[in-house]
Amino acid sequence: MVSACSELDDVSCGKWCHGYVLRNGLEGWDNVCNAIINMYMKCGKQEMACRIFDRMLNKTRVSWNSLIVGFVRNGDMESAWKIFTAMPDSDLVSWNTMIGALVQESMFKEAIELFRVMQSEGKTADKVTMVGVASACGYLGALDLAKWIHSYIKKKDIHSDMHLGTALVDMFARCGDPQSAMQVFNKMVKRDVSAWTAAIGAMAMDGNGTRAIELFDEMLQQGIKPDGVVFVALLTALSHGGLVEQGWHIFRSMKDIYGIAPQVVHYGCMVDLLGRAGLLSEALSLINSMPMEPNDVIWGSLLAACRVHKNVDIAACAAERISELDPERTGIHVLLSNIYASAGRWDDVAKVRLHLKEKGAHKMPGSSSTEINGKIFEFTTGDESHPEMTHIEPMLKEICCRLRDIGYVPDLTNVLLDVNEKEKEYLLSRHSEKLAIAFALISTGQGMPIRVAKNLRICFDCHSFAKLVSKSYSREIIVRDNNRFHFFQQGFCSCGDYW
DNA sequence: ATAGGGTTAG
Missing domain, CATH: 1.25.40 (Serine Threonine Protein Phosphatase 5, Tetratricopeptide repeat)
Incomplete structure (x- = not known):
């Protein structure tokens, strides 16, 4: 009955159940109480959920986990964390929930760190754990970690399914390795429309509109029905590839051929x-x-x-x-x-x-990450307190001198603050991707490619900065922004300055 | 049976 209330979002009925439990002294019926906790949490009544939890006579792991999940769903990470650490015998579900919650909160590095704590405590990860870890890794653009995760799954014989397969495709795509993404995709036993979307999304990040269309046709041939989401990925791929005609064609076909009315996103x-x-x-x-x-x-x-x-x-x-x-x-x-x-x-x-x-x-603060010898370093725009700053500062100066010699002029037009020109130039030189590139330059060997993942779209100035660094230092620089990949090599970018 | 997972414009 409680579960029915929960499905129907019927709090008043749920409250009656709660009252029934109290009137009849049923606080010992843990499965009923757990259901009530979930019911309250689903309706956003956190205090009520806590009230019944506190009075329960036999709190089980399900009770604790229900509270954690409830807090996470309601965006209350602090309470979720408190319960997680207070919980006497946390299990896989608790850990997986917390890792997933950190990913949801864009705390990707923390999610990976929590996974490492989990390992050091001897807990065995399962496929749900790996979905969260793979997703976090993708957002960090950490290719070495991605490869490690992939081989870890094989080594530990974690049985992959559609969710994990899709997460891995997406992870490799975000890490700038579309080949590995497609290898994983091709090995998947079953592929639903979400799996195909991840593959098409991989082509979008690579700016490969033509291949995206081919994949889409292949999907249709396999009898998979497209949904609204796959069209978002497909249209994005066409946009990045500059394929206007094909874009119109696909857009019109949505309604005419597939009977899907275009939404605002489309x-x-x-x-x-x-x-x-x-x-x-x-x-x-x-x-x-x-x-x-x-x-x-x-x-x-x-x-x-x-x-x-x-x-x-x-x-x-x-x-x-x-x-x-x-x-x-x-x-x-x-x-x-x-x-x-x-x-x-x-x-x-x-x-x-x-x-x-x-x-x-x-403005949302810019943040970039780069992976060096398996360790992930994160930089926030203008962060002067970063522990590596003593090394980064002189390197930035050196880069700037070198770039100026080959004609670099800082492009101040996109600095978002109303301050004087000198100040603007300073702030611009502290964009998170510049910090990450400078740090990667000093921390990796000559000729090693530099990989950076960033949470916002790369600005004009950082784009030309990266082009010139790639030339001046003979380094391949790969920046993945929230939109797509930029492969900088010998002063040119794979996006053809079209982004 | 009451708890955990993938893809989505800028």
Whole structure:
């Protein structure tokens, strides 16, 4: 009965069950109490869940785990962690839940660390553990760790299934190894639409639109029905590959052939695809033809394209919509002020700046990670307290001197703060990917490739910085941002400056 | 039977 309440999200019925337990002194019925804990947690009633937990006579591991899972689902990591550490005999479910929770909170390094603690305590990982670990590794872009995880799974004879297989495909793709990703994919015994999506997503990260279409056709031939998600991955791949015609074709086929009405996300992909290709008015009329309200992301995507292709008027229109939809998104105003500045419209710049000052600018902090000798190092933009800073600082200076000699001029247009030029230049030189690249340069041998994973899209300045470092230091530099891969070699990038 | 897992525009 409790479980039925839980399914129906019926708190009042659940409360009646709770009362029944109390009236009849059933606190010893642990399975009923566990069900009530889950029911309350599902409805967001954390205090009620705790109340019955505290009164339970026979707390089992399921009771403890139910609390942990409940806190994680409600975004309360602190309480989840407290229960996890207080729990007398944590089991696999507890550990897996915590590792998964850290991944969910974007605490990838911490997730890997928790897995290492688990190993040192002699706990045996299973496939669910490895899904969490693989996912964390992918976000960190740690290729050596990825290879280790893959062989660990084989060595420990952890039976892989569709979830783990998909997670591994995604992990290798994010680590910049599409070959390994496809090897894992090809070995999978069963592949559902999510597995195919991961493979197509791997092609998207690689900017390989043509191969993405081939994979999609193969998927259809195998009789797998596409869903909305696979079209997101496919359209993204076409966008990165600059395949506009194919993009339109796929977009139209969604409804015409597969009977899937395009959602906001799909329109977003198309706006991005058209915008990147410089077809700004085409993108704008697509937005105006949308059957649903365009959201802030759609307009943001158009705005970003306007910055690249220098269209001030459409940019202003997009920015206006965004401030209507989400007045808190100050990053947009910064972007707009930069667009005005590059067009020499200083009055407008001043207006936006004033507006920004009143609001106060907030931006997600940039963070980059790089793996050196199996150890993962994380850098945050402008982090002066990093323990490696004493080594990084002089290296950055040396790099800058060397790059200036071959014509590097810092591009200040995208620095998001209203400070003087010198200050801007300083902040720009402290972008997290620059710190990571400098550190990797001093920590790895001559000619060794450098791999960096970053949580935001790489900025123009860091992009040209990486190109020049690859040339000046004869190093292959691979940066995976939240969008795609950039392979820098001898002064050129695999994205062809199209991102 | 009450607890843990993969893919998704910017």
